[in-house]
Amino acid sequence: MVVSDHRSEGANLSGRRVVLTGASRGLGEALAHAFSRAGAQVALVARSAPDLERVSAALPGDALALAGDVTDADFNHRVAGEVVAAWGGLDVWIANAGVAPTVGGPLETTPEQWRQVLDVNLTGAFLGARAAAAHLGPGGRLIFTGSVLGERPRAGLAAYSASKAGMVATAKALALDLAAAGVTVNVVAPGWFDTPLTEGWMRNPALSERITGHTALRRWGDPAELTGAYLFLASEASSFVTGSVLTVDGGYLLV
Numbered sequence: 001m002v003v004s005d006h007r008s009e010g011a012n013l014s015g016r017r018v019v020l021t022g023a024s025r026g027l028g029e030a031l032a033h034a035f036s037r038a039g040a041q042v043a044l045v046a047r048s049a050p051d052l053e054r055v056s057a058a059l060p061g062d063a064l065a066l067a068g069d070v071t072d073a074d075f076n077h078r079v080a081g082e083v084v085a086a087w088g089g090l091d092v093w094i095a096n097a098g099v100a101p102t103v104g105g106p107l108e109t110t111p112e113q114w115r116q117v118l119d120v121n122l123t124g125a126f127l128g129a130r131a132a133a134a135h136l137g138p139g140g141r142l143i144f145t146g147s148v149l150g151e152r153p154r155a156g157l158a159a160y161s162a163s164k165a166g167m168v169a170t171a172k173a174l175a176l177d178l179a180a181a182g183v184t185v186n187v188v189a190p191g192w193f194d195t196p197l198t199e200g201w202m203r204n205p206a207l208s209e210r211i212t213g214h215t216a217l218r219r220w221g222d223p224a225e226l227t228g229a230y231l232f233l234a235s236e237a238s239s240f241v242t243g244s245v246l247t248v249d250g251g252y253l254l255v
Ligand SMILES: NC(=O)c1ccc[n+]([C@@H]2O[C@H](COP(=O)([O-])OP(=O)(O)OC[C@H]3O[C@@H](n4cnc5c(N)ncnc54)[C@H](OP(=O)(O)O)[C@@H]3O)[C@@H](O)[C@H]2O)c1
Pocket: 021, 022, 023, 024, 025, 026, 027, 028, 045, 046, 047, 048, 051, 068, 069, 070, 071, 096, 097, 098, 099, 100, 120, 124, 145, 146, 147, 148, 189, 190, 191, 192, 193, 194, 195, 196, 197, 198
């Protein structure tokens, strides 16, 4: 994957201590590079330790690779604790880990599949926020990776769409809960980006055309085009932004 992009050059997050889940590939890998280039210390989280080590080794700055499952509440607390122990505090938690199996209609979707998607995408994000909230102080940031499908669901993706819509409500409630502590909580809602998660759609010409046909800019997004939104929400520049959804979709929701 290409990560040597310079769109986010100029962002300065020096000294910011960041946890990034879903960091082993796709959007998370691009975010890891963008935050590291901006001077942040980044703790990378995903289940696959070798993938995390590969990403970590390629970063220009200080990084930790912490392998585990975001659905495990204890693991989330361990991550927060290890970051605080290593770097003396925690400033930003990005809940980006997610799964998006196309499971079909209600009769094809098993209860286990439904629960698994909600567990990773929604409960996993909440458990991360819960672990982070114990450490975040004034200027702290929670950023969730939502999706345009949380606003405009797709057939076959009810569980995924529900998880991402639920994430918006969760972020708004947490923005109220944590406002007094000086912590902001926001969602980035990506449109369609070229990552391993969307490979099946992108490689299928009919599906891919349906997506680009529904995108005002008539193309897929490059993960490097998404990173600026997170850098903004993690920085001082967004100090008065909370409970918001920042959509980065090339105009997908317009068409
Ligand atoms: N790509 C898009 O067009 C798009 C659009 C809208 C929203 N999103 C959202 O963006 C986020 C990242 O997507 P992506 O496209 O980068 O997907 P991806 O390439 O499949 O990467 C998913 C990441 O999440 C991690 N992950 C999955 N389940 C996990 C778990 N239980 N515990 C810890 N880590 C877990 C994966 O690592 P392991 O498998 O090693 O755990 C991987 O690092 C997701 O939340 C997705 O819903 C993507």
